[in-house]
Amino acid sequence: MRIEYHRTLIADHVRNQAFHDALSRVIRPGETAVADIGAGTGLLGLMASKLGAREVMLYEAAEVAGVAAATIKANRAGKTCHLMPCHSTEMDDPPRVDVVVSETLGNYAFEENIIDTLADARKRHLKDGGVIIPARIRQFAVPVVSDRIHRELVVWDSVGFGLDLSVARQMSLNNAYVRSFTADDLLDGGRSAKVWDTVTLGSDTKGARKGEISWKLDKAQTVYGFAYWWEADLIDGITLSTAPGAPRTHWEQLYFPLEKPMTLEAGESVLVTLRSRSSEEAGTHLAWTAVHFDRDGASKSRQAMDLDKGWIP
Structure with a gap:
């Protein structure tokens, strides 16, 4: 996959701001653990880290996971951000988190299977009482x-x-x-x-x-x-x-x-x-x-x- 697709995502300031605002409302600095599912270049996971998340798991199965790893290093976020180079549904016994965030939406909302992915995330990744972004x-x-x-x-x-x-x-x-x-x-x-x-x-x-x-x-x-x-x-x-x-x-x-x-x-x-x-x-x-x-x-x-x-x- 060429990086150009991910550049169009990063250039979407409306999208980025909305997810940043949502994360800022639910992250308790020093306490909240976050899973970024379909992390791409790592933007949302890094946002969560900057907002004070205690720990961030970034799940990305595509080749862009290598870019995410380098970006985490460039931002010196390795202490809180942990890259999981697999699909979240393939992770055995995943660590439980307080917040699951996933921007795997398309022009047709469900073309990247976000329904199945987040149903699995609620069952296996999210703590009781945790938050899923997007909610509906x-x-x-x-x-x-x-x-x-x-x-x-x-x-x-x-x-x-x-x-x-x-x-x-x-x-x-x-x-x-x-x-x-x-x-x-x-x-x-x-x-x-x-x-x-x-x-x-x-x-x-x-x-x-x-x-x-x-x-x-x-x-x-x-x-x-x-x-x-x-x-x-x-x-x-x-x-x-x-x-x-x-x-x-x-x-x-x-x-x-x-x-x-x-x-x-x-x-x-x-x-x-x-x-x-x-x-x-x-x-x-x-x-x-x-x-x-x-x-x-x-x-x-x-x-x-x-x-x-x-x-x-």
Whole structure:
């Protein structure tokens, strides 16, 4: 792995400040033991050490663990910071700590398996009454009513030369895309965003997530897909968000397209069901289904998109 990925994390001052603020609220200088899970270059573990943690265990299984080791040495933090070059779930009889912190979040919140990791951490790493950061994550979605990204994805239609590229077009529309949205792209300027899933980290153990939400439109509009983002409560009172209007981070929103735009009249509704499944072995699977209902609640059309359909066989 190139260091560039980690540079983008270190450059995210909003993220860094939020985690620093959360750690400062729970660390008791000279007393608190901390586990930094997925430590990367060691930033959060070193923050904890600077804040007075008695002991910090840094778990990192990737090659960047070597950078973390050198960084700990450069900061003369070797007395408190102990690098464990393994995944936290692989550690036999791990030392118990007062605080577990893990920034293993992606544009899709759970693509790095933070649910499984922190469920194991609560069971085997954390002392009774200890703190997990982040504490919980809410996942949001809202219809996209701008054709801006849709036009980008259906370029297959305009290649010309008498060619039919509809097979590739369909595959393009069965992918999730990292994009940034503005209020103009979203239904009701994004104010209609709804929570479709909430996870309490450490307690919830299901890597398979499913949620269903719907919107009734008060005027005729065309829906091209759905925007996704998350909010993470690091601790009570400190929240990190990837929403379009939130302070900018290195994360962006996701776009879940429709294969065919849905044109809804006033009083009609659209429902979306979102499903995900994440595991260390199989990676992240995403699927979403949208249904267009008329004013009387009868289904007018249904579309089912699946990330697996977007892979080239």
